[in-house]
Amino acid sequence: MMERYDVVVIGAGPGGLAAATSAKQHGAERVLVFDRNCYCGGVLNQCIHDGFGLVRYKEALTGPEYAEKACREADKANVEIKTGAMVLSISKDRVMSVVCGNGFMKVQAGAIVLATGCRERTRGAISIPGTRPAGIYTAGVVQNLVNIKNIMIGKRVVVLGSGDIGLIMARRLTLEGAKVLAVIEILPEPCGLQRNISQCLYDFDIPLYVSHTVSRIIGKRKLEAVEISEVDDNKQPISGTERIIECDSLVLSVGLIPENEVALTAGIALNEKTNGIITDDYLQSSVPGIFACGNCRSVMDLADLVSEQGEVAGANATCYIKGEKMKIYMEKQSVFKKGFPEKGTVTCPLCPNGCSIGEYGEKVVGNKCKRGELYFRQEQIDPRRTLTTTVKGIDGMLHPIKIENVRKNELFYKIQNLDKN
Amino acid sequence: MIHMSLMITDVLIIGAGAVGCAVARELSRYKLKVVVVDKEYDVAAGTSGRNSAVVHAGFNNKPGSLMARLCVEGNAGFETLCKELDVPYKKTGKFVVAFDEEDQKTLQIIYKQGLNNGCKGLRILDGEELKRRLPDVGGISAMESIDTAIFDPFLYTVALAENASCNGVLFRFGEEVKNIEKIEGKERERYSVTTDKRTYKARYVVNCAGVGSVRVAQMLGFNQYKLYPCRGEYLILDKIAEKFLQVPVYPAPKKGIGGLGVHLTPTIHGNIIIGPSAEYIEDGEDYSSTKLIIDKLFDEAKKLLPTLERKHIIGAYSGIRSKQAPPSEGGFHDFLIQEEPECKGFINLIGIESPGMTASMPIARMVCNIIGHSIDLNPNLSFNPIRKGILKFSDQNDEEKDRLIKINPEYGEVVCRCQNVTKAEICQAIENPLGVKSIASIKYRVWATTGRCNGGYCFARIAEILEKDYGINPEDITLRGKGSEYFIGRVK
Incomplete structure (x- = not known):
């Protein structure tokens, strides 16, 4: 017997969980979420840094905290979640082939929401010349190894790409004792959020080389060094500008690509350039009854916006099976500012506005609210940071923790003390 | 004093590439103690794991050469061998494409050469038929070779080694041969081979060290051999490009190039590979990819397959040909496979470049014959030719x-x-x-x-x-x- 559900969501990250919760709330009776991991929350679980939830929950949450909230909402709405189950393919009439520890099964859905997220662009895709030694990783893999699997990659690290994951990992590896020698960006401006440039690089004096790239990888068995070069306007390395940085690890943060292996099996149309699922205004893909939300549609900066989009996709999936009128999704852009922080200002991390706050004479300027002024004043006399790290539990596993209001110059001291206990 | 352990064996094979493993597997048919040593930590770490993954038909090789004879023989037996060893194999055929009149003349030459070598299944196709058969491919005419196949060269080598191992051959990885000495007067222990871990006493030593074979030969004073490492770089395409091409497509070979020209080959796993380039280098273990060649390979491949896009590239690798032909000369010198007359029991295999994978089993049989000349080879009654792979x-x-x-x-x-x-x-x-x-x-x-x-x-x-x-x-x-x-x- 084939199991039947009203709405099946593929992927239990922020988008999928919000879609399932919303489908249930809009009156779909049987709602199921599949996730190939053995836990819920997707990549949020390894994103132990804070800054999630500023839009949706109006507070700065860590990834695991945000995931927990999303899971609780789904639980409360009585969404069925099946983890450790991977959807291999979908037919046009929405029958899914699924493998899990119990066996191979087929599940039919009235409507499907794809929330399959994204994957990282790799060394192969950007064709970095040189050898192929051990010691080259993508930033997300490093995040998973360091924050969840309790595995440390190296001592001397170069990060290629100044996207947010690269910046976050530069800080994370520094806090765990590695020396991050450089962050290399091929564009003239960094790609990450201003607050991350400031709190992940400037706080730790990590050099950022813009208009540079890694032009060669050196080392036969293990990475020994990278050659970096300045690039011209066509992003091509300029001969004569090469310099060698000795390192044991190269962390790549060179972009994210929507992950649509499953979508392809259903014959869903993808954007040729971005690999994202093409949807109409209702977040419906080219195959009727199959919707998409989050990074598999187009890579987004904020989990908060992914959740919002998931809600619309879940609601519309329900409307689809009921034959009701669907809701138009309004595209939202992140308001966080990217690139270099403005000179002489601090970037306020307290809300999505991310004001660049400075002083004009005695007066504090650039802030949109009182909290910004207080933050700026605090930065001048005694900067404080939220320390996010892990501690080893008695179960031997790593557990994420967050400590607010730590003196900036005591971050290392604090983390060392935590590890001792 | 460091005590080095000692091991006595009938045959010591140096190098666990396809040839070394094929020799081991063939020798495991007989009652012999066989050990394979390799300085790397798995089989096929060198050229055997870094090539185009094609079972060649043998039309590219000089008539009368060992290369031609062993390649044609190897091709004929390859499918059966892959069945025995559970190795992915697919007889795709292959097209050699001409782009101008000179190429067309070359096609005629290799067509005749192929017939001379005993290749079956060769045909010349006109432009119209080429267009119909391979609509995405450029070119004005082509030669089709029906017997060319694709396979998994790594799994092939693994399978040979696993089968040899199940039949009693011992594999020792992470051991680099440092020194070989001839011991006079002992028929059963003619050579003392010292690695960084232990010493072996062996009656026969088979030098299958590929790019390193010259260095091994020098250890016994054979300084007459020369190899010129010639690197070939490849690009790997996403499976999504699989639809463009199901058959290997090569350009007509150009004179003086130490390879077969940049070609497009579908792999048994569904990814197309582009390559190889041909560049003589100093360091026989420098498996780098270079920007210049990455760009060049892509441009060359785009000539053969205009629908190709840069975003289809998902990786790169390179391999080294152990060429006996110096850079000034180019082209191919024949395989050198012989027992050294002044060093009985020392068998050199030098310059086993393409089509060495295809020819690996006939080469192995040649080595067995050489050994069989000087001792009686008694069958290993428990020999089992079948090896089962991992179910997919x-x-x-x-x-x-x-x-x-x-x-x-x-x-x-x-x-x-x-x-x-x-x-x-x-x-x-x-x-x-x-x-x-x-x-x-x-x-x-x-x-x-x-x-x-x-x-x-x-x-x-x-x-x-x-x-x-x-x-x-x-x-x-x-x-x-x-x-x-x-x-x-x-x-x-």
């Missing part, structure tokens, strides 16, 4: 998938999402008969980490399996054995 979950039908998971729930856990490799398969790869446990060993046995995400999804999972299920410390997880450690230990 993704190739099974729905019922079989369900059955497999019910027997072993680890089939229900997909570890590599691009190639759909399950935990059960990863574990079988880790538990391989040769006892090698690097990430590359796992990769080449079940093809995990080779997809478009380059291991982004499965690498950390495989590391976790090695750690949790097999008790390997993070700092001992390597890419290719010692010296290629991935991690420095735990975070806390």
Whole structure:
């Protein structure tokens, strides 16, 4: 017997969980979420840094905290979640082939929401010349190894790409004792959020080389060094500008690509350039009854916006099976500012506005609210940071923790003390 | 004083590439003690794992040469061999494409050469038929070779080694030969071969060291051999490009190039590979890719297949040809396979470049014959020619998938999402008969980490399996054995 559900969501990250919760709330009776991991929350679980939830929950949450909230909402709405189950393919009439520890099964859905997220662009895709030694990783893999699997990659690290994951990992590896020698960006401006440039690089004096790239990888068995070069306007390395940085690890943060292996099996149309699922205004893909939300549609900066989009996709999936009128999704852009922080200002991390706050004479300027002024004043006399790290539990596993209001110059001291206990 | 352990064997094979492993497997048919040593930590670490993965028909080689004879013979027996050893093999045929009049003349020459060499299944196609058969491919005419096939060269070598190992051959990895001495007067222990780990006394030494074979030959004073390492770079395309091409497509060979020209080859796993370039280099182990050639390969390939796009590239690799022909001359010198007259029992195999993979089994039989000249080869009665590979979950039908998971729930856990490799398969790869446990060993046995995400999804999972299920410390997880450690230990 084939199991039947009203709405099946593929992927239990922020988008999928919000879609399932919303489908249930809009009156779909049987709602199921599949996730190939053995836990819920997707990549949020390894994103132990804070800054999630500023839009949706109006507070700065860590990834695991945000995931927990999303899971609780789904639980409360009585969404069925099946983890450790991977959807291999979908037919046009929405029958899914699924493998899990119990066996191979087929599940039919009235409507499907794809929330399959994204994957990282790799060394192969950007064709970095040189050898192929051990010691080259993508930033997300490093995040998973360091924050969840309790595995440390190296001592001397170069990060290629100044996207947010690269910046976050530069800080994370520094806090765990590695020396991050450089962050290399091929564009003239960094790609990450201003607050991350400031709190992940400037706080730790990590050099950022813009208009540079890694032009060669050196080392036969293990990475020994990278050659970096300045690039011209066509992003091509300029001969004569090469310099060698000795390192044991190269962390790549060179972009994210929507992950649509499953979508392809259903014959869903993808954007040729971005690999994202093409949807109409209702977040419906080219195959009727199959919707998409989050990074598999187009890579987004904020989990908060992914959740919002998931809600619309879940609601519309329900409307689809009921034959009701669907809701138009309004595209939202992140308001966080990217690139270099403005000179002489601090970037306020307290809300999505991310004001660049400075002083004009005695007066504090650039802030949109009182909290910004207080933050700026605090930065001048005694900067404080939220320390996010892990501690080893008695179960031997790593557990994420967050400590607010730590003196900036005591971050290392604090983390060392935590590890001792 | 360091005590080096001693091992006595009938035959010591140096090098666990396709040729070394084929020799080992053929010798395991007889009552002989055979040991294979390799300085790397798995089979096929050199040229055998770094090539175009094509079973050649033999039309490219000079009539009357060993290359031509052994290639044609190897091609004829390859399918049966792959069946015995459970190695992926597909007879795709191949097209050699002409772009101008000179190329067309070349096609005629190699066509006749092929017939001379005893190749069957060669035909010349006019432009119209070429267009019809391969609509995405450019060119004005072509030669089709029906007997050309594609296969998995790594699994082929693994299979030969596993089969040899099951039939009694001992493999020792991570041992580099440092010194060979001739011992006078002892018929059974003619050579003393010292590696960085121990000393072997052997009646026969077979030098299958590929690019390193000259260095090994020099250890016994054979200074007359010369090899010129010639690097070939390749690009790997996403499976999505599979639809463009099901057959290897080569340009008509140009004079003086030490290779077959940049060609497009579909692999048995569905990725197209582009390459190889041909560049003489100093260091025979420099497997770098270079910007210049990456760009050039892509441009050349685009001539053959105009629909190709840069975003289809998911990786690159390179291999080294051990060429006897110096750069000034180019082209091919014939394989050198001989027992050295002044050193009985020392068998040199020098310059085994393309089509060495195709010819590996006939080469191995040649080596057996050489040994059989001086001693009686008694059959090993328990020899079993059959080797079973790791069952591919993704190739099974729905019922079989369900059955497999019910027997072993680890089939229900997909570890590599691009190639759909399950935990059960990863574990079988880790538990391989040769006892090698690097990430590359796992990769080449079940093809995990080779997809478009380059291991982004499965690498950390495989590391976790090695750690949790097999008790390997993070700092001992390597890419290719010692010296290629991935991690420095735990975070806390």
